[in-house]
Amino acid sequence: MTKPPLSILLCAPRGFCAGVDRAIQIVDLALERYGAPVYVRHEIVHNKYVVEELRRKGAVFVEELDEIPDTGQPVIFSAHGVAKSVPAAARARNLFHLDATCPLVTKVHREAEVHHRRGRHVILIGHAGHPEVIGTMGQLPEGAVTLVETLDDVATLDLPADAPLAFTTQTTLSVDDTAAIVAALTARFPGITAPHKEDICYATTNRQESVKAVAPQVDALLVVGAPNSSNSQRLREVAAREGCERAFLIQRASEIDWEAVGTIETLGLTAGASAPEVLVEEVIDAFAERYDVTVTSVRTADETIAFNLPRELRQPAA
Structure with missing residues (x-):
C-alpha cells in the first residue's frame, strides 16, 4: 500500500545543550573513575530516558542528601543548581561531592x-x-x-x-x-538594575527561535522532552503562539497521539535541551512507518559552546 507523503521540518538547534552535555559527562566520568554507585541529588537533567540510562550504569538518584549513606563515593548535584545549604550539608558529612550545575x-x-x-x-x-x-x-x-x-x-x-x-x-x-x-x-521601577547579559541561556533562546521559524509552516509540531522540563514546555507554548494549533510535548514515540496529530502533510519536530537525539530519531522512525517521509533541517543558529568539567574529573586518575 502506498504511504502518504510527509515533509518533516527538523528544527536546529535542538536537543542537548552544553550544560546538559556537561552534566551527563560528569556522571559518566564519575562512574568510570570511581565505580558504582555514584549518587545524584535530583534528576541530573529532566529526561526520563537519560536518567534510566545512567541508573542502568550504576547511578543512584535521590531527592535529598539524607537518603545517601555515609560513603566515600561521589555525590553529584544536578545541572539545575542547588541552594547553598546543600553543599554545606555535604561538607558537614564529609561527602565527596561534584557540582554539575550548568555554568x-x-x-x-x-x-x-x-x-x-x-x-x-x-x-x-x-x-x-x-x-x-x-x-x-x-x-x-x-x-x-x-x-x-x-x-x-x-x-x-x-x-x-x-x-x-x-x-x-x-x-x-x-x-x-x-x-x-x-x-x-x-x-x-525605573531604577531597577538589569543583568549585564541576559540570563535566559543561549540554548533556550536558539531552540525557541528555531520553533518560531518552523511552526507557521507545518500542520503539527512535536516537542520531544519531559513534562517537568521547563525549556521543553516553553517550546510547545512558542509553537502554539506562532500559529501551530497542533503542538504537542511527548517524551518519546510511544506517546504520539495519532488521532490528535490528525491528517497532516507537514510536521515540525524539535527536542528540549535535555532530550537526546536518539529519541528524535525514534519519532522520525515512527512516522516513517505510516508515511513516505522527507526530512529537511531548518537551522537558525550554530552552537559551538562547550563547558569545562569539574577539576576533579579533569585530573588524571590516581
Missing part, C-alpha cells in the same frame, strides 16, 4: 550574590517550585529574593518605589513572556 545557572547565582552585597533586593523571574528557582533563591538569605511568575505578580509587588532593586531570571523561560515581564518591571 550559566551559576552565573545567575553569582549575579544575585553581587546584587545582595550591594544592598539591592533581588526580583527573580521564574516558575515556583522549579529546581533552578529553588537553587537561585537559596543563594541568599530568606526574604532577600522575591519571585515573580506573571505580569499580575509585577502589578501587585509590594515594594517601596525608591527601594534599590535588581532582577535576574530563570535560564529556561519563554523569551517573549520574560521580555513582557521585564518591561512591566522597568515601568514600575
Whole structure:
C-alpha cells in the first residue's frame, strides 16, 4: 500500500545543550573513575530516558542528601543548581561531592550574590517550585529574593518605589513572556538594575527561535522532552503562539497521539535541551512507518559552546 507523503521540518538547534552535555559527562566520568554507585541529588537533567540510562550504569538518584549513606563515593548535584545549604550539608558529612550545575545557572547565582552585597533586593523571574528557582533563591538569605511568575505578580509587588532593586531570571523561560515581564518591571521601577547579559541561556533562546521559524509552516509540531522540563514546555507554548494549533510535548514515540496529530502533510519536530537525539530519531522512525517521509533541517543558529568539567574529573586518575 502506498504511504502518504510527509515533509518533516527538523528544527536546529535542538536537543542537548552544553550544560546538559556537561552534566551527563560528569556522571559518566564519575562512574568510570570511581565505580558504582555514584549518587545524584535530583534528576541530573529532566529526561526520563537519560536518567534510566545512567541508573542502568550504576547511578543512584535521590531527592535529598539524607537518603545517601555515609560513603566515600561521589555525590553529584544536578545541572539545575542547588541552594547553598546543600553543599554545606555535604561538607558537614564529609561527602565527596561534584557540582554539575550548568555554568550559566551559576552565573545567575553569582549575579544575585553581587546584587545582595550591594544592598539591592533581588526580583527573580521564574516558575515556583522549579529546581533552578529553588537553587537561585537559596543563594541568599530568606526574604532577600522575591519571585515573580506573571505580569499580575509585577502589578501587585509590594515594594517601596525608591527601594534599590535588581532582577535576574530563570535560564529556561519563554523569551517573549520574560521580555513582557521585564518591561512591566522597568515601568514600575525605573531604577531597577538589569543583568549585564541576559540570563535566559543561549540554548533556550536558539531552540525557541528555531520553533518560531518552523511552526507557521507545518500542520503539527512535536516537542520531544519531559513534562517537568521547563525549556521543553516553553517550546510547545512558542509553537502554539506562532500559529501551530497542533503542538504537542511527548517524551518519546510511544506517546504520539495519532488521532490528535490528525491528517497532516507537514510536521515540525524539535527536542528540549535535555532530550537526546536518539529519541528524535525514534519519532522520525515512527512516522516513517505510516508515511513516505522527507526530512529537511531548518537551522537558525550554530552552537559551538562547550563547558569545562569539574577539576576533579579533569585530573588524571590516581
